[in-house]
Amino acid sequence: MGASRYPFLFATLGDAAEQLPDELARTLETTLASLQAEPAHGGVTLLSALRDIHAVDAADGQPLPVQDRTQSQHWALARIDRANAGLTFLLELLQASERVRVDGEESQHLGDSGREALLLACRGLCDYVGLQVHAA
Template identity: 60%
Template sequence: MTASQYPYLFATLGEAASQLPEAIARALETTLTATQVNAPSSTTLLGCLQRIRKVEAADGQPWPTKGHTPGQRMAMARIDRANSGLTLLLEILHATERVRVDGDADQQVGEDVREGLLLACRGLAEYMDVQVRTL
């Protein structure tokens, strides 16, 4: 089973699609193809997945090609998405801290949630560092 034989299935499942039995893969590809044909590409799950894999940045647009190689564009788009995610996590963490200090006890999140937010922020920051170094 190849990506060219089942493009929608591979767009949805990635390499995991190659582990499916042939009959199931064929049925899923038929269903996914019908869904793709009958819906506008901008609102389908598969359309979004395909655009994301074509190096969409956090704003949903492809990273500009100005003097960048495809690898650099991919790294920049990944950094942009990770930075957007990091910003959101830090805003949530900031809000949980304000509630912890000034809010009611029933509105506070647990220590495990705050720790999870911190770890997620750290992970995204480390990921962005790796991506920056690939440029």
């Protein structure tokens, strides 16, 4: 099996496609190919989106402009970029909730459990970024 023999399957599953029996891979490839008709408006298809994601998209959905890296390093850097975007959003949300807590109306307060959840989510993303940095 190879990426050139089953391009749609590899776009969907990546290297995991190598684990499939040839008969199943052939059937899935035929099915995926039949679904790949170009939309009338020239928009995005499911498989083109999967290909883009597999091509290492960054937080903005565009391919990460990194050269001279292995595929695993590209994936790790893209995961770092996406996790950093999520972490930035969570911290902005946490900061806004603090401003509302101090200066806003009580009906707009997030509450202690909400702020705690945001902090835990931030910690989790920080830990994840740390793991990805070592992978890159």
